[in-house]
Amino acid sequence: MAFINVKQKLIQVKIVYYGPGRGGKTTNLEYIYGRYKGNHTSQMISIKTEGDRTLFFDFLPFSMGKIGGYDTVIQLYTVPGQVKYEATRRLVLRGVDGIVFVADSLREREQENIESLKGLIENLGYYQRDIKDIPLVFQYNKRDLENYGLQLIPINELQEQLNKDLKAPAFEASALKGLNVIRTLRHIVLATMTVLQKELE
Amino acid sequence: MKKEENPISTQLEMKLKELFGEDETEAGELEETAEPLDESDFIVEGNILTQLKSLVYSIDWEIKDAYLTDLISEAERLQQEFIDDKYLQILFKMMISITNHILKRKAEAHPNSIPLLKEVYEGIEKLVLSEDLPEREKKTEVSGLLSKFNQLKEAVKAKAEIKIEKDSQVLKEKGPEITLGEAIQEGQEAQKKPQDRGVSFMESEQRFSRDPYEVFLYALEELKEVIRAEMSAIRAELRVWRESLK
Numbered sequence: 001m002a003f004i005n006v007k008q009k010l011i012q013v014k015i016v017y018y019g020p021g022r023g024g025k026t027t028n029l030e031y032i033y034g035r036y037k038g039n040h041t042s043q044m045i046s047i048k049t050e051g052d053r054t055l056f057f058d059f060l061p062f063s064m065g066k067i068g069g070y071d072t073v074i075q076l077y078t079v080p081g082q083v084k085y086e087a088t089r090r091l092v093l094r095g096v097d098g099i100v101f102v103a104d105s106l107r108e109r110e111q112e113n114i115e116s117l118k119g120l121i122e123n124l125g126y127y128q129r130d131i132k133d134i135p136l137v138f139q140y141n142k143r144d145l146e147n148y149g150l151q152l153i154p155i156n157e158l159q160e161q162l163n164k165d166l167k168a169p170a171f172e173a174s175a176l177k178g179l180n181v182i183r184t185l186r187h188i189v190l191a192t193m194t195v196l197q198k199e200l201e
Numbered sequence: 202m203k204k205e206e207n208p209i210s211t212q213l214e215m216k217l218k219e220l221f222g223e224d225e226t227e228a229g230e231l232e233e234t235a236e237p238l239d240e241s242d243f244i245v246e247g248n249i250l251t252q253l254k255s256l257v258y259s260i261d262w263e264i265k266d267a268y269l270t271d272l273i274s275e276a277e278r279l280q281q282e283f284i285d286d287k288y289l290q291i292l293f294k295m296m297i298s299i300t301n302h303i304l305k306r307k308a309e310a311h312p313n314s315i316p317l318l319k320e321v322y323e324g325i326e327k328l329v330l331s332e333d334l335p336e337r338e339k340k341t342e343v344s345g346l347l348s349k350f351n352q353l354k355e356a357v358k359a360k361a362e363i364k365i366e367k368d369s370q371v372l373k374e375k376g377p378e379i380t381l382g383e384a385i386q387e388g389q390e391a392q393k394k395p396q397d398r399g400v401s402f403m404e405s406e407q408r409f410s411r412d413p414y415e416v417f418l419y420a421l422e423e424l425k426e427v428i429r430a431e432m433s434a435i436r437a438e439l440r441v442w443r444e445s446l447k
Contacts, residue, residue: 035221064216068209182221190213197209 004070004200011070013196014095015188017078018120019102020112024141025078027175028102029060032076032185035178036062064189068197074189090123098135098192100184102175103162105142107151110161117162131166135191138163138170139184144177250326253279257322269304273297283329287435288343292325294431295350298424302357311357317349350428358421 004011017025064072079089101120103113121131140158153161155172163170169187173180256272280293299318303310324346328339 032221037222038220062220064213064220067212067216182217185221186214186217189217190210193213194210 009070011196012073012075013097013192014075014077015098015100015192016092016096017076017100017102020104020109020116021080023102023104024175025102028181029076029078031175031178031181033060035182038063067193086119089119090126093123094127096134097196098188100137100139100188102139102141103158105140105152105158106145107153110153114161135188135195136166136168137184137188137191138168140170140172141175143172143179144174248330249279249282250329254322257319266304269300272300287438288339289325289328291343291431291435292321292328292346294428295346296321298428311353311360313353313356317353320349321346354424
């Protein structure tokens, strides 16, 4: 759960970008980092090894200033998407307040999306948490690749495969080009803060 | 019925717009709204501690041998870099000791070891990056961390004592708590022969490779020795310094 210090009027919110490897989670954070107009009190930490893939995690904290009288800090995390890093993915999900599931729109990544979502549900189960109780936003990334003649999974098919039961808000996006990246962020922050506000009340 | 507006949501909306600007282009109208970012934009503070910081944060999330060994190597490298700074020497030694503990116990390492590792890093960062930090503040910082380190050491030892009743003879040898003063005095030898200690640690790993508990106990003893030796050197230096003031 979020770190809430009522005495010091401080809230730290943890939002995790989850999804299959090479899906664009880190690119999302890089874009957000580039767009941030506030004071960078803490820089993005990105640990990349083995062919520039995130084997560990990215961490981007940013201050929202005072919201409802509370100093609010949003902490964005990504997880390594590669299958073999299950333990890390599980660890990063500890205490998560909101999740953005970044799905890869490429047809050839269809199965990886499904497996990744299944893994997310299982990993949350490890902490006795139900995905339906956590603010969630789907982002169908790499939509721009259609312009390069690559075969993409149509949005309605992605919705059917991933979001049929969850019925979470979903956005098509291109993290590389900045399409709907901030919109996704805005949506998850609002959804997460609304839940936290209710808890505070 | 008119929907009631949530003042928090409104504040959030405004703040998010202020921080990140307006929405990007609508779906289907792709435009290059941002220049590709250079890799260098994402490198954590470009100072001498960059690598160390990344490694400490890595361990906070995943306890992995490669990160731990890299952290030890980096701490040792920096230890040599700051060879003349007695306070940093203590902190680097602490960092190496805690990391060795985590390396051996991994997920079963004491729950306070990783938070303390981060605190030690923050102490190092404070001392390295605050050039004009008064001597007294440096001492207070190191002393506070040392006290926490001692508490952790005792907690680890207590846990080990419960687990290994058959080794009670060894476990009952409870070493005295290390004070900053003692540690400073005993650190002299450590400063003289840092490589020797490293070798003995490695040897101990091979010697006790059969039983992880034995390895852990030995590591504790090593850790105690390292700290004592490290501190004695600093204590000696302090004594010389006091005498010079008379």
